[in-house]
Amino acid sequence: xxxxxxxxxxxxxxxxxxxxxxxxxxxxxxxxxxxxxxxxxxxxxxxxxxxxxxxxxxxxxxxxxxxxxxxxxxxxxxxxxxxxxxxxxxxxxxxxxxxxxxxxxxxxxxxxxxxxxxxxxxxxxxxxxxxxxxxxxxxxxxxxxxxxxxxxxxxxxxxxxxxxxxxxxxxxxxxxxxxxxxxxxxxxxxxxxxxxxxxxxxxxxxxxxxxxxxxxxxxxxxxxxxxxxxxxxxxxxxxxxxxxxxxxxxxxxxxxxxxxxxxxxxxxxxxxxxxxxxxxxxxxxxxxxxxxxxxxxxxxxx
Amino acid sequence: xxxxxxxxxxxxxxxxxxxxxxxxxxxxxxxxxxxxxxxxxxxxxxxxxxxxxxx
Numbered sequence: 471x472x473x474x475x476x477x478x479x480x481x482x483x484x485x486x487x488x489x490x491x492x493x494x495x496x497x498x499x500x501x502x503x504x505x506x507x508x509x510x511x512x513x514x515x516x517x518x519x520x521x522x523x524x525x526x527x528x529x530x531x532x533x534x535x536x537x538x539x540x541x542x543x544x545x546x547x548x549x550x551x552x553x554x555x556x557x558x559x560x561x562x563x564x565x566x567x568x569x570x571x572x573x574x575x576x577x578x579x580x581x582x583x584x585x586x587x588x589x590x591x592x593x594x595x596x597x598x599x600x601x602x603x604x605x606x607x608x609x610x611x612x613x614x615x616x617x618x619x620x621x622x623x624x625x626x627x628x629x630x631x632x633x634x635x636x637x638x639x640x641x642x643x644x645x646x647x648x649x650x651x652x653x654x655x656x657x658x659x660x661x662x663x664x665x666x667x668x669x670x671x672x673x674x675x676x677x678x679x680x681x682x683x684x685x686x687x688x689x690x691x692x693x694x695x696x697x698x699x700x701x702x703x704x705x706x707x708x709x710x711x712x713x714x715x716x717x718x719x720x721x722x723x724x725x726x727x728x729x730x731x732x733x734x735x736x737x738x739x740x741x742x743x744x745x746x747x748x749x750x751x752x753x754x755x756x757x758x759x760x761x762x763x764x765x766x767x768x769x770x771x772x
Numbered sequence: 773x774x775x776x777x778x779x780x781x782x783x784x785x786x787x788x789x790x791x792x793x794x795x796x797x798x799x800x801x802x803x804x805x806x807x808x809x810x811x812x813x814x815x816x817x818x819x820x821x822x823x824x825x826x827x
Contacts, residue, residue: 562781563774573785577794584798623801631794638790736802743809750816754823763820 474529478519486512500720503560504727507553511731514545530609532749533758539742546739553732560725568722577635578722582709583730585628587737588656589691591621595663596688599681611677612752614684615667616745620737622660629653640704648697649705652690659687673752 489508493499521541523529529538561579568575595617602610632650633643644650663680670676698707709718709726753759775781784791 566774567785572787574787574790576784576791580794580798620805623805627798627801630797634790634794638787740805740809743813747809747812747816750813750820754816754820759820760824760827763817764824766817 473524474522474526475519475524478522479516482512482514482516482519484512485515488512501724501727503556503724504731507556507728507731510552511549511735514549518542518545530607532609532612532753533756535609536746536749536762539746543739543742546735546742550732550735550739553728553735557725557728557732560721560728565721565725566719571639574635574638575722577631578709579725579729581628581631581635582726583733584624584631585653586730587733588621588625588628588653589694590734591617591624591737592656592659592684592691593688595621596684599677599684602677603681603685608674608677608752611681612745612748613741614680615677615748616741617737618660618664618667619744620740622657622664624733624737625653625657625660629657645704647703647705648701649694649703652694652697655690656687656694659683659690663687 486509489505489512492508493502493505497505518541521538523534523538528534557579561576565576565579567573595614598610598617599614601607602614629650632653636645637643663683666683667676667680670679697703698705750759750763782788782792
């Protein structure tokens, strides 16, 4: 039997050790902020493993998940807050002016993390939706539903900040370039998923319909990612390539990664909050939810 | 530190509009999302309390 506790503990330790190993053996203190952030996130995750139940399947019931999520939210919210403060400090006070783009390049510190999150969230949403479809698990479907609005927001932000960057650099807010067009399609996929689910009254039918849409749409993600390679586009190439050293200054790179990690933590926090709302809304007729709501409104925290 | 003065910082090398609008809109989205979630949570709790009272 898989133990959820051990999986989370192992994942946390793996992230923390990766951070430490990078300092010791690979990049030294060049990207120290990034590695410290990884150690912090990994250690927090390992510490949080105690909130999970040993039984893998027990964690999958909304009733067990609700209090667990409640305990996890402050951890991710605090990590997001600390990382965003440090990330903004690096982005504006430490990272140098770009020799080609001047100060306009600083939009990268929100644009790239938002664009990454839009793709990561879509894949996560499709994963949970697919899992919900296969296992007929309510909580998985609820997770997919909880991810969609945050995914839509980051996609919109990636498009808007990109267009605010495009205007001074390319001379136009918008071109029908492969990267921009496929990211716009991603926004429509998120909005389509939300609209489709809210248009079907039976929640289990809505889950299944949404899952199909999410799974079909996942082909768009590699198209976005590789669009700058496959077509010659106006959009510049990837900021980070696997196996190649980053071309930008170390502090620019560090600011971008820290902001991305901050967005990541923020996404987990708000997704857990929204998942709890969805559980309350959908399980409102079950006994434990009624008990909980009466307890929470009478002042006691759960 | 990259900046000679606060006004140089706010001016962002002449790109103030684009840079600050990008960061401002991002902040606005985050604030809006957090408030919206808080309201949604409160509404859900209110509804459930109402349902529980009807029993």
